Structure formats: C-alpha cells, structure tokens
Amino acid sequence: MTKECMRKLHESIRNDPQKYEEQKRKERERYYARKKAGKIKGIHEMGNRDQRKVRKSWRERSKKYCLKKKCNKKLEDNTPSTNPVPGPSRDNTICRRPQLEVGKRKRRKNTQHLKNEMNKLKKQLQNAMIRIDFEREHLIVYQRWVTKKMKIIVKGEEKICQKTVKEEVTCMQEELVSILEDSAVKFLMHVRNINHQQTTMNGIKKMLTSNDVLIHADFSENYVCKYGREVQSSHFGGSKQQITLHTVVVYHLSPDTLELKVTSYCSLSDSLRHDPSAICAHLKPIIMEIKRSQPSLKTAHIFTDSPVTQYRNRKMFYLIATFLAPELGVDALNWHYTESGHGKGAPDGVGGCLKRIADSLVGRGKDMNNFNRLTDELAANSKKINVIKIAAQSIDKLLPKKLKAFKGTMCIHQVTWTKKYQFLLQARHLSCLLCSPGEACSHYGIGVIKLPINYSRNIKHNKKNQTWLL
Numbered sequence: 001m002t003k004e005c006m007r008k009l010h011e012s013i014r015n016d017p018q019k020y021e022e023q024k025r026k027e028r029e030r031y032y033a034r035k036k037a038g039k040i041k042g043i044h045e046m047g048n049r050d051q052r053k054v055r056k057s058w059r060e061r062s063k064k065y066c067l068k069k070k071c072n073k074k075l076e077d078n079t080p081s082t083n084p085v086p087g088p089s090r091d092n093t094i095c096r097r098p099q100l101e102v103g104k105r106k107r108r109k110n111t112q113h114l115k116n117e118m119n120k121l122k123k124q125l126q127n128a129m130i131r132i133d134f135e136r137e138h139l140i141v142y143q144r145w146v147t148k149k150m151k152i153i154v155k156g157e158e159k160i161c162q163k164t165v166k167e168e169v170t171c172m173q174e175e176l177v178s179i180l181e182d183s184a185v186k187f188l189m190h191v192r193n194i195n196h197q198q199t200t201m202n203g204i205k206k207m208l209t210s211n212d213v214l215i216h217a218d219f220s221e222n223y224v225c226k227y228g229r230e231v232q233s234s235h236f237g238g239s240k241q242q243i244t245l246h247t248v249v250v251y252h253l254s255p256d257t258l259e260l261k262v263t264s265y266c267s268l269s270d271s272l273r274h275d276p277s278a279i280c281a282h283l284k285p286i287i288m289e290i291k292r293s294q295p296s297l298k299t300a301h302i303f304t305d306s307p308v309t310q311y312r313n314r315k316m317f318y319l320i321a322t323f324l325a326p327e328l329g330v331d332a333l334n335w336h337y338t339e340s341g342h343g344k345g346a347p348d349g350v351g352g353c354l355k356r357i358a359d360s361l362v363g364r365g366k367d368m369n370n371f372n373r374l375t376d377e378l379a380a381n382s383k384k385i386n387v388i389k390i391a392a393q394s395i396d397k398l399l400p401k402k403l404k405a406f407k408g409t410m411c412i413h414q415v416t417w418t419k420k421y422q423f424l425l426q427a428r429h430l431s432c433l434l435c436s437p438g439e440a441c442s443h444y445g446i447g448v449i450k451l452p453i454n455y456s457r458n459i460k461h462n463k464k465n466q467t468w469l470l
Contacts, residue, residue, distance in 0.1 A: 220245040220351025228365040246282040247347035269390040305343025425449035
C-alpha cells in the first residue's frame with residue numbers, strides 16, 4: 001500500500017511542472033552540500049583502490065544493462081504478432097517466423113567477424129614470414145662480443161686473464177642464418193622470462209592485502225670514500241675505503257586508508273661481503289621495522305635479481321627457511337628472482353639518489369672519508385630514505401658446514417616456503433600466483449629443496465648483534 005501511495009505521489013509531482021522543478025532544485029542543493037562536505041568525490045579525486053572499486057561497479061552495471069537489453073530484444077523477436085491472421089489470399093506470410101530473420105542477422109554478424117579476424121591474422125603472418133634469397137657461398141662480415149683468455153705481462157711475468165672484447169667475424173651467409181636460428185629460441189625464452197617476472201611483480205602489487213608485504217632488494221655499487229679537497233697522490237691512489245650499499249623498497253597497504261604505501265631503505269656496511277650471510281644481516285633491521293608497522297603479517301614476497309654469488313644459491317635457500325622466515329614470523333614466504341641481466345628497478349634509484357647526495361656534499365667541500373661520516377651525512381640529508389648502519393654479524397654460525405647443491409639452481413625464478421612444511425622449499429622455473437606456496441606447482445614446478453632436519457638447532461640467534469636505525 002505504501003509503495004502504491006509513493007508511486008502516485010511521484011507521478012503527481014512529475015505531472016506538475018512547478019512541483020517537479022522545486023524537487024529537482026532541492027536535490028541539487030543536497031548534492032552540492034554533500035559534495036562540499038567531501039561525502040561525494042569524483043573519480044579523479046579518489047585513491048587508486050577506490051577508483052578500481054567504482055570502475056568495477058560501473059562494469060557490472062554495464063553488463064547488467066546489456067544483458068537486460070538482449071533479453072528484451074529476444075522477447076520482442078520471439079513474441080508473436082497481435083495482428084489478426086491474414087486471409088487465404090496471403091497464406092504465404094503465415095509460415096514466416098521471426099526466428100529466421102534473427103538467425104540470419106546473427107550469421108551475417110558472425111561471418112563478418114570471422115572474416116575480419118582472418119584478415120588480421122593474414123597481415124600478421126605476412127609481416128612475420130619474410131622470405132630472403134641469398135647466395136650460400138657469399139661471405140658476410142659482422143661483429144660480436146666474446147670473452148677471451150688473453151696473455152698479459154705484469155712486472156715481467158706472463159699471466160692469463162679474461163677480457164670481453166668486440167671481434168670481427170667473417171663467415172658465409174648460410175652459417176649466419178643457422179646461428180640466428182639457434183640463438184632465436186634462447187632469446188625468445190629470455191624475453192618471455194623477463195615479461196613474466198615483471199608482470200608477476202605488478203600483479204602482486206595490485207593484489208596486496210593488509211597482511212601482505214612486498215620487499216624489492218638489490219645491492220648498489222660500492223661507494224668509494226672521497227675528500228672535499230685532495231692532493232694528487234690521494235686522488236689517484238687506490239687505497240680509498242669502500243662502503244657497501246644494500247637498497248630495499250617495501251610495498252604494503254596503509255592500515256588506515258588501505259592505500260599502497262612505499263618505504264625506501266638503504267643499509268650501509270664497511271664490510272664488502274655480498275654473500276647470503278651479509279644479505280641477511282642487511283635485511284634484519286628492515287624486517288624489524290616491517291614487523292613493527294605490520295604486526296599481523298602473514299605473507300611476504302621478496303623480489304631480487306638472480307646472481308649465483310648473492311641471492312640464488314644453496315646457502316640463501318637455507319637461510320630463507322632458517323633465518324628470514326622465522327624473523328618475519330610469516331606463514332608463507334615467496335622469493336622471486338628476475339631474469340638474469342634485467343634486475344633493475346626501484347632499489348637502483350634509491351642507491352643512485354644517495355650517491356648523488358654524497359657527491360653533492362663532497363662538491364661543497366665536505367669530506368666523506370669513512371663509514372661513520374658517510375652514514376651520518378646521508379641520514380641527515382636524505383628526507384624520504386631510511387638510512388641504516390649495519391654492524392658485524394655472526395650469521396655464518398647458522399650455516400652448516402656441508403649443504404647439498406640443488407640441481408637446476410640456474411633455472412629457478414621462484415622459491416616458496418610455508419610454516420606447515422618448514423623443511424621443504426618449492427622451486428619453480430617461473431613465478432606462479434595460481435598455485436599455493438606449499439604445494440608442488442603444476443605450471444612451472446622444478447622440484448623440492450629438502451633442508452637438513454636438524455636445522456632448528458641453529459635458529460638461536462646471537463643477541464649481541466647490533467644494528468642502528470638513523
């Protein structure tokens with residue numbers, strides 16, 4: 001009864017121009033008041049998460065509207081005419097059915113669509129397949145980069161060293177084509193790995209929750225200490241101290257606004273070690289900061305490049321399960337490796353920014369001659385980068401004397417660990433977000449890395465280790 005009364009009231013208002021105009025005026029005033037109070041925002045004034053939510057609702061409404069139109073059109077086509085049946089003189093029209101016309105229209109539309117797709121594929125095939133005629137015995141000259149062992153004389157003694165040089169090669173055209181065919185498969189796989197890992201990282205950023213964190217880490221090139229003014233012997237000498245820079249960019253959702261928050265860190269050490277033990281020492285204070293800001297952390301994703309001497313080796317696999325995962329206190333840890341030679345990212349920008357700050361201070365006459373001076377100056381002059389000083393660590397004691405190497409380490413691009421299976425690491429050829437971390441991947445699985453069962457004895461950390469956050 002109430003709905004019927006409201007319907008009649010709205011209908012009477014619409015029929016009266018003055019009342020209808022008055023109602024619209026009040027609605028506009030309410031709208032502007034709510035917009036001024038900030039209760040109504042435009043799509044460009046919202047955050048990224050809210051924009052995605054609104055656009056998703058738009059898409060759903062559009063789908064519902066299109067579906068409703070299709071249903072109405074189908075009903076109109078299939079509903080018989082209300083006109084009287086024609087007489088015997090026009091019996092030929094009685095057998096006509098609207099469904100036939102509808103089917104003809106659909107067939108024409110589908111046929112045209114298939115023709116357009118075939119034309120597109122033909123053009124792509126013509127561009128891809130280019131036939132080249134050449135003389136097989138004709139010689140061609142090209143240049144390539146090669147690593148060669150060369151003999152050099154140092155202080156009267158002959159020594160052998162490796163150098164990468166560009167050499168000129170002369171061969172027949174047929175040989176060059178066969179070389180191209182052999183290298184094309186490797187190159188295409190290399191490009192596939194680059195795109196897949198980058199797409200995975202972007203996907204993780206979009207799917208982050210309040211219980212997840214993404215850590216992107218990389219070693220920056222060592223910084224060479226400098227003086228504001230130097231004598232010639234000091235400037236050209238090779239005895240200057242070097243400082244290790246390990247840069248990290250952390251992505252997580254803000255607990256208040258649920259917007260993506262980015263925090264940059266740089267840990268400095270006077271030790272020049274870049275091995276797994278040093279990596280864990282650099283990550284430990286950052287992990288403490290992450291746990292302080294996200295106490296309900298459950299899943300961690302770590303992205304690094306893939307040098308065998310640093311992040312991708314048997315010692316690092318062991319420390320992922322025995323040190324990093326317990327320190328983070330997570331239920332699952334995924335370590336992703338970028339394709340070899342393509343690990344550049346946000347951490348490299350952090351390292352470049354700090355080195356530029358240090359060089360600008362040297363240009364103003366300040367001395368960056370030792371570890372403490374450099375860390376203090378960078379901490380005072382870098383506004384949005386957290387500078388951390390790393391002291392000596394004893395993480396080497398956690399490593400057993402003998403660790404078995406995993407066959408296929410060079411092919412690994414993802415290692416996963418779960419709290420449920422603490423003694424196992426799932427190794428994958430490429431990162432997979434469809435399979436859970438604890439199970440064998442049906443898409444890119446390589447095998448299982450088994451850890452020594454008695455590794456839990458080594459998890460007792462040395463509490464004397466110290467780190468300082470500046």
